[in-house]
Amino acid sequence: MLGFTIGFLEITWVDALDIALVAFLLYQLYRLLKGSVAITIFLGFLSVYFFYLLVKAMEMKLLTEILGQFMGVGVIAVLILFQQEIRKFLLLIGQTTVFNNENIILNRLRQNLTIHRRMDIVPIVDAVKTLSSSQTGALLVFEQRADLKLYADSGDLLDAAISKRLLVSIFSKVSPLHDGAVLIANNRICAARCILPVSERQDIPARFGLRHRAAIGLTETTDALVVVVSEETGQISMVKSGNLMHNLSIQELRTQLNSHLFHNSEEAVEARVEGIGQGAA
Numbered sequence: 001m002l003g004f005t006i007g008f009l010e011i012t013w014v015d016a017l018d019i020a021l022v023a024f025l026l027y028q029l030y031r032l033l034k035g036s037v038a039i040t041i042f043l044g045f046l047s048v049y050f051f052y053l054l055v056k057a058m059e060m061k062l063l064t065e066i067l068g069q070f071m072g073v074g075v076i077a078v079l080i081l082f083q084q085e086i087r088k089f090l091l092l093i094g095q096t097t098v099f100n101n102e103n104i105i106l107n108r109l110r111q112n113l114t115i116h117r118r119m120d121i122v123p124i125v126d127a128v129k130t131l132s133s134s135q136t137g138a139l140l141v142f143e144q145r146a147d148l149k150l151y152a153d154s155g156d157l158l159d160a161a162i163s164k165r166l167l168v169s170i171f172s173k174v175s176p177l178h179d180g181a182v183l184i185a186n187n188r189i190c191a192a193r194c195i196l197p198v199s200e201r202q203d204i205p206a207r208f209g210l211r212h213r214a215a216i217g218l219t220e221t222t223d224a225l226v227v228v229v230s231e232e233t234g235q236i237s238m239v240k241s242g243n244l245m246h247n248l249s250i251q252e253l254r255t256q257l258n259s260h261l262f263h264n265s266e267e268a269v270e271a272r273v274e275g276i277g278q279g280a281a
């Protein structure tokens, strides 16, 4: 096998590829765990493992035996402790691998179709404006490439045409559908009362409660776009890829929706990024 030598070490191209893949996987793992409590648990685990290697090298039999037992059940413990993260990781892989080719074609078609549906953001923006001025809490999820059926199924299926009146009625405090998120996909209101995964990040300011955390949580593992109206302040936020853009004006919301949903290159938006998320300053 072709390769190169560093001192006494002979490295083949397969070894180099192996190292690069491990580095890539570790980086993805770090990105996934960054800011969550899981990273602390992971570091704790790593410390115990290094300590185990140390006592083993020093031939401290009793401690090696005890820690060895702990390491023996380590894999099961990791599966239990990190079940959320493992799920997120597999979701991420599933959505981005080449195995999803079929989806790539479907999504390309979907994107082309959505270009002809630009008119539909008008009732959405109008509804958000009304909800914001009446300080009615709202959570609107826009499906993009990742399939959100799992979350639609957690709520009540609607399959209704998008209308301002319907959206405002759903989120009205007296409506039995107001709790949770509304899911919009394929130019339809698919479902209401949907339960989203809540972000476990620790760097989210305390003033953002569960509604905002749920918006961030969903966008950490999917490419969905989420709009939040705060019940407390009436402020409008938009969340994409775990990044929260807070206190958007109606014009900013319109531009952001246009730019994210239709992938056009309208004028750059000076949205106020809250400093939450990987991309935020």
Ligand SMILES: Nc1ncnc2c1ncn2[C@@H]1O[C@H](COP(=O)(O)OP(=O)(O)OP(=O)(O)O)[C@@H](O)[C@H]1O
Residues within 6 Å of the ligand: 137, 138, 139, 178, 179, 180, 181, 194, 195, 196, 197, 198, 207, 208, 209, 210, 211, 212, 213, 214, 229, 230, 231, 232, 233
């Ligand atoms: N996991 C979840 N999925 C979907 N919606 C949720 C979830 N958790 C909470 N919510 C919604 O958020 C509401 C509670 O919002 P909370 O006051 O905790 O959030 P907040 O981010 O402080 O927003 P606000 O500024 O509107 O008060 C719930 O009544 C429910 O409608």
